[in-house]
Amino acid sequence: MTIEFQHHQSAHCESGVMSNLLRHEGLNIDEPLAFGIGSALFFAHIPFLKLDNNKIPLTTFRMNPGVILKRVTKLLGVGLTVERFGDVTKAMDAMDRRIEMGFPVGLQVGVFWLPFFPDALRFHFNAHNMVVYGKEGDEYMVSDPTLPEPVRCSARDMRKARFSKGPLAPHGKMYYITSITPDPPVKKAVLTGIKRTCFLMKNPFPIGGVNGIRYLAGRIRKWPGQMPEDQAILYLTNVIRMQEEIGTGGAGFRFLFAAFLQRAADRLPQREWLSAKSSEMTAIGDKWREFALMAAKICKKRNGVGDTFGSAADIVEECWMMERTFFADMCRNLKT
Amino acid sequence: MRESEVPQDAGLFDGMRGLTYAVNKSGRYIQVSTEGWAPVNYANELAREKLDLNLRLILEKIRVGSLSPLAYHMAKAKMDEWLLARYAGVSKRKVKRHLKPGGFARLTEQQMKTYAEIFGISVQALRIPSSGQNV
Structure with a gap:
């Protein structure tokens, strides 16, 4: 049984799956729209969360996994059924049944167990998303949005991936669209998405949102004094x-968000202003890229990283100032 | 980032191409396929080197008899004691015990099977560090 399913490659897995599932139902929501409506742009540096197996503090450029599915379906009036399982066999049977009924099924899986990824990408990250749209013998047809083409995956690997353990364990999570509204309020959803992103980025806590960027800059400055050079470089x-x-689509989702603002400009009355904001976000993204380039250069040189870490931190601080201005302006304009 | 600036630096991803978003000549955002970017490739290589170094240290410790072959398979699967304990359904303390040669020797057939299944190898292969594994 194989469902006719159009595979589109995307930058990010969750927004890609959301967009692909919606397009399958005939709603033309592309990846940037799904990302923006889901208000997934964020920033946080959380030193006490060390999910990596090298024990490196967590830095994230987006909201927690699952938020896009939740927000987009809610705002567009799409019925999404989510199921989790305690038992592997039950989880696999339920998925097979759904596919038999003609539903493409979205899955949360652990990347480490997916054989179609290159080894360098296979770490224990449990919140990857992909769509299964068919089964042939013992093999599933998989549309993984981060890959250019659909792939196949054996039932054995699938079982392991769906029940990977550790932080954010999926517990066999699967989801499928059960209903759609014929004429969804896209405009309203886009505006709500932007507003919520502003709200999240402007939050007063010191380690999340815009403030988190400044916090990261401060931490980077301190790293060389706190630990051996090798570890500071690894951090x-x-x-x-x-x-x-x-x-991420480049620059920690900043380009993806800029693309979303451009799509928002096409739909909302504040056309020119939103286009200008999109260009501003592009500039912020370019600044982040500058940081990555600089940081890699510093780490390659190795000698006397003590003071050079400061110059990387300076660029992060510039990013902080740019994003602070960006979101302050955005909040001001959207309030009225 | 402009379309013309999208880097194409092949890295560790075996030719897998990702997508980035970039601005085309008329100022519109489009999807551009990319092979990778040098700074990221460098960061990935460092992470890989760190894992390899760790693996070599563990092999050395197994050779002198201070760790069991399980330590090798655990590191090869990029796991730590906590995560392996989760997969095996035992406590972290037990996993730590099995990482020592003495504790490893006392593993029951059933426990060996559990570990072997996690790593996708045979029970035989579990006793040998650095065997080819297929997870």
């Missing part, structure tokens, strides 16, 4: 990985 390069690795 700094980890920020680069979180920012630029496949799945």
